[in-house]
Amino acid sequence: MGTRRNLDSQTILDAAVELAEEKGLENVSLLQVAEKLGVKSPSLYNHLSGVQELSVGIARLALGRLEEAIRGAAVGRSRDDALLAIALAYRSYAKDNPELYKAILRFPDCGDSDVQETGHAVVRILYQVMEPYHRSDEETIHFVRGFRSALHGFVSLEAAGFFRGDGANVDESYRQLAVRLISSLNMKKSD
Amino acid sequence: MGTRRNLDSQTILDAAVELAEEKGLENVSLLQVAEKLGVKSPSLYNHLSGVQELSVGIARLALGRLEEAIRGAAVGRSRDDALLAIALAYRSYAKDNPELYKAILRFPDCGDSDVQETGHAVVRILYQVMEPYHRSDEETIHFVRGFRSALHGFVSLEAAGFFRGDGANVDESYRQLAVRLISSLNMKKSD
DNA sequence: TTGATAAACTAACTATGTTAGTTTATAATG
């Protein structure tokens, strides 16, 4: 007993993420994380301020990985092609990492500014892709907000179990949504 | 002490909703609800099976009211006009009832089928509005899924505090998103 | 009047988050 200098906030975060992926995000408690690390739960307080900090950490990590996935999808592509690739990568990430995506969904609870910062990083990629369209800043912002909202909304509703009963191809619904928005970019405003 | 026959599940639900609106959804606990009703928390178990049932009840009520708001907006309107009105009503509801809307957002946690049922009621209105467009069932489903996703996604992200830093009119972003999708309905598939 | 029922109660348990105060291993210093 006494002291072992191996623990730090990164290790704790890693354990929490692992736990989330194993047993679901809702079962990530300081008790469980501490147990996983062979430590008593109050010991964690030497490295973090509370459970909220852990939640924020998970959310940030999840958003960071989402950003990576999106950036990876956009690389080597441009314009419509890039936008569609981003859309598909977004949904793939959510499907491949359901617990981490839940952590992103949960951020309304905390309203943390750090999380929002990481969220902006995702949006920044979209701004880059938008450049060749030569739209005004304002128009670009409007489009990016809408595009991101659509991706997020679809994936959230799908994760929540909607789109199950009515039999139509969900992949196709998603593709059409993305294409509708992307097409609208290439049209004159008057249309 | 002893017994008063006034309590029932509806009364409890009403108290919970009131509490949510007063102190935030995250502060709705059986303890607080019981206190508000002048009762000890175990007494609530005579009328409900647990806190989950209460959460589901709140979510269902919130979705029910959302459905009402949307139906009210669609009445007397048709086609593009109706769709836009629904979109605006959707966001208004979320803004006017932030705690209730949070309850809707939270349903991923439970995956309850009753909640999904009420969610479908919202979608049913959209199907009605879609009729005059004379699209195939499949096309209609795709569009409705996308449209609803967009509304939900935008409102969720807005509630979470995104769209704040970058200075562009948020109302306009939302309107444009709705219009983009609605316009895409009036186009040939080949476009 | 009496007895059954339903609704409230108390007591107690588990789990979670958290704080306070104690011990102890390592690192830093004389």
Place this chain on the structure above:
DNA sequence: CATTATAAACTAACATAGTTAGTTTATCAA
């Protein structure tokens, strides 16, 4: 090398939440 300071672990304890079991009691029906 001895000592001290620090940091990281510990134990103990408390609050709050949800929940269960078992008890009391008011009301309603026979």
